[in-house]
Structure formats: C-alpha cells, structure tokens
Amino acid sequence: MLVRLQSAIGRDDLIEQMVLLPEPQKPLSPEAQTVNLIVAYDTSTNSHTALDLAFCIAHQTRLATNAQVNVQAVYVVENHDRNQVTDVFSFTKPLPNLECPVSAVSRSEIPVLTQSKFRGMTQCLPEKTIAPLQAADKIIWQARSLAEEWQGSFKSHLRFGCVAIELKKVVELEAASILFLGCKSVNHSIFQTLGSNFPCAILGIPNCIDE
Template sequence: MLARLQSAIGRNDLIEQMVLLPEPKKPFSQKVQKVESVNLIVAYDASPNSHTALDIAFWIAHQTRLATNTQVTVQAVYVVDNNQSTQYLNTLNIPINQPPLECSISEISNSVTLVLTQPKLQAAVTPIQQADRILWQARSLAEEWQGSFKSHLRFGCIGTELQKVVELEAADILFLGCKSVNHSIIEALGSNFPCVVLGIPSCIDE
C-alpha cells in the first residue's frame, strides 16, 4: 500500500517516515491466508493532522480497491478522554465504574435529543455534540471518496480504546495524525500493538 502511495506522489521515503509501529509478527498459517477484506482504522479528532491521516487512509483504500479488487473499509475512531467522559457520566448520575462506552452516531443523536429536553443538563451534552460534529466531518470526507466507512465514539483512555477497536474490527492498519515515534500516543499504545501503526509523512509540509 505504501509502495503505491510512494509511486503516486514521487517519493521513496514514505515507509521510513510513516511506519511508527511495525506490523506484529504472525504465525505462518495466518500469513498465507487469502486476504478478502481490509480494515483501516483512523484515530480522528478533526485536527489538521488527523484529517490528513484520514485522507491518506481513504486514498490508500481507493488505490487498494483498484489494484486488488479487495473490499476495504475505513473506520474513524474518536475517543473522549477520561476527564471529559468522567465529567459527563457524573453529571448524568451514571456510575463511573461502568465499562467504557461505545456508541454509534445514531445513538448519540438520540441521546442528545433526550438530554436537550432537560435544560439543567445542557452543559453535559457538550462532549457529545462535539463528537457528533467531529464524526460528521469524517463521514463527509468518506462521501467524497465514495468508500465503505464506519465511525466509532469511545469514552476512556485513548490508547486503550484504540486498541479495543483495532482488536474488535480485526484492523490491518491504525493511522494516526502524528509524525514521530516519540509522540505520547505512540508510547501509550506500547510495543505489542496488534497491528501496524502509520503516521503522516513530514513531506506533507514541503
């Protein structure tokens, strides 16, 4: 995938720049299995870098479909960090020792409507409204690429929740909007992450 990207933009250093965590070693029996679908996960928060990561993911998905006729799904994951999620749950009187939440965007829209009927709780809606807006941006980009797309909203520790989604969806690649292995989120993911992690190339700024 990266080789095709390198060829398309005339660079020969993207693999070196973009691979932040290498692909984990797999048993030989898994390596020889025919690939019928590919899942690309993008950590998305609407920042310019995460937008670049999502755009690259869609470009790679598009090129992979053309070259291999393989089904490729791009999935955007937005994680509301522990502080925000704890504040939200406490305001709604939900026990904070419950497992981390995952919601589809349709469920989010319904919960926003219900909470807005209670003026005293309007302040608690802010993280949900923000998440709805962020994931709407990701969906809008997906429509431009006309590709298969899913979105996830998670509450909790960013590294932990990203790993859960990657494992749940059997992801092949996680895209992050960062350019260095020294980024704090790379450290949070650890060295035994279940799939390869790609960042964005520094040549984007050139």
C-alpha cells in the first residue's frame, strides 16, 4: 500500500519515514477481502494529515485491487475522573449510503451511542460531563466531513479511558491492518505508550509533509 502511495505522489522514501512498527509476524493465510485502516484522530493538524493519508491509501488500494477498504477514525477522551464517566462508549456516524454496523460494536459488549441516545443521555448528565461529549462530537464530525470529500467507506468511534488501551481495543475489534498516528517518530509519547507488542502495523506521517 505504501508503494502505491509513493508512486501516486512521486516519492521513494515514504516507507522508511512512515513505518513506526512493522506488521507483526502472522501465519500465512488467504488475502483478506476487507482492509480496515484505523486512524487515531484528535483534530490536530498531524492527526488530520494521518486521516488524509489513510484515505489516500484506501483510494489507491481500491483502484489496484478488489478489496473493500474501510477507514475508521478513533477519538479517545481521556478519563481522568472515573466518577464522571466510567463507561466506554462506541458509536458510528456512517456516510449517508452506509448502514450503522451495530453488530460490529456489540461483540465487545460496549453500549452503542447513537445520536438519539446521545441527546437523551445528555439531558440527565451534569454540565461538566456534557461539555467533553459535545467537544468530542464536533471532532468526530470533522473527521466525517473529510471522509465525505474522499467518498469512501468510513466509520467513527468515540471512546473514554486510556488512549493506548482504547486504540488497541478498536484495532483488535475491527481486525485492523494498520493504525495511523499523527506523529513522525517512534520517540513520540503516544507511540511509546502503545508498546512494541501491538496487533497491527503502525504508521506515522512522513517528515517530507513539511516540504
């Protein structure tokens, strides 16, 4: 996938710049018909770039293969006060032509947070809890807006808790092929918290993005 991206944008050094953690060794198996690309999204410029790169790779992969490529954005609200919000929520904001894959999130026994449930829930929550939910909803909406520009398959997750733990949960739940991070080095704090024993390859953003 990175080779196709290199060809598309005229670079030959993206692999060495972007691969923060290579794909783990797995037994040989038939090539999957569905590829899931997960992006850790927090509306920062770098995470926006990571999401854009994921959509570009998805587009190039769809053109070259028959595989279905899905891009998924994950935003994690760090739960510092466990007395405020102790449950972890997961919800989807599919594009108009997609169905809400409720069954996909129910496997982890996590309640689904739809827009109607969101409105109903916020009516009985204290203001200090509603504010981060509203802010998170805006961030997910920004990711969805970018997805509409690419016109590709898109799914979003909103979670509460430890960023590293929740990212790993989503990667495992969705059987992700790649996790994209908005960082340029293995020295970045978010990469350090994920550790080397991760279930999929981890890609960052290339240094040449500033050129």
